[in-house]
Amino acid sequence: MSKPIRVSTKTGDKGDSSVISGERFPKNHPVFEAVGTLDELNSWLGLVTAQLATEFGEHKQFLLSVQDNLFYLGAELAQSPKTRLKQSAVNQLEKASDTLQQLMADDWHHKFLLPGGTVIGANLDIARTVCRRAERAVVSLDGEQRVRPVVLRYLNRLSDYLYILRCFINHALEYQEKQFIHQSK
Template identity: 40%
Template sequence: MSKIYTKTGDNGSTSLVGGTRLPKDHIKIEAYGSVDELNAWIGVLADAPENVSRKSFLKEIQDRLFTIGSTLASEEEYNKSKLPELFESDIEVLENAMDEYNEEIPPLRSFVLPGGHTLVSQAHVARTVCRRAERQVIRLSHEEEVEPLIIKYLNRLSDYLFVLSRKITQEQNTEEVAWKPRK
């Protein structure tokens, strides 16, 4: 039986797919680490009994996030043919889901605060982690080439998670918490 721990990261570094070692606080590691965190939050959403009807859809999102993470965790020179790919159709799937939800939920009249139901709040946490991952991937793209579809997918996914939070609000018969700035 192999052990999960290697002790090779005890000095604060980790290996990319391909073997190069980087400090664990390198932007590349931060970027795919945030994608991994986002994947965990999508798992929390997928496992909620209220999301049973969209569990397989959320699992597909997790698969796309694993694809993104594996791409980001690889050296630029690593043979990309060994890695799964992201497609424009993956983004279209998110857009179609948002379009469907938007036909069913009331129009947005104000900014909304995360809350009203635990699952709504969890969708908002996933959305904000997604935005952080997107920012980190954009920052990484200033240092090395990043597949543009990754940034586009993360951008669209954060939109999807916002619309999903609103759809869950409706499904749970919970009132949206409108932001009312004090005067």
């Protein structure tokens, strides 16, 4: 039997922590902001996958693969020498987004929609905004360490995909979207 991994190492009690390479940084360093925001995003996606009914099984499976990719992305940002997000992950997001938009055809929205609708749609909206925050955190991290362009492409496509999936699920659940209506004052 293998030795259990200790969750509490007590090495971060003074406000610093280490990345995979072993280098230590203060906990407010951009690397921890980026990796922490990815962790938060992954948790929101976990909530969404827990809420998805069997009728959305293929979308649940795809989101599970996205969650795996977020772990790869976090490891890469934490300076893992072996773990790299692949361009194929970006391609899969683009294909999934295109497929959902084609399935919605004429019901695809080109205007600003109010966040929410269904519970799943609302949680996807939160996940999308956390994804955007993660993207901004990674851009900030790029000032400290080199971030490969595929990482930013992935996060950008992921936020698009989460919005499209939210629209698709709200549509499938027959929710009538509420559009933002600009009123002159």
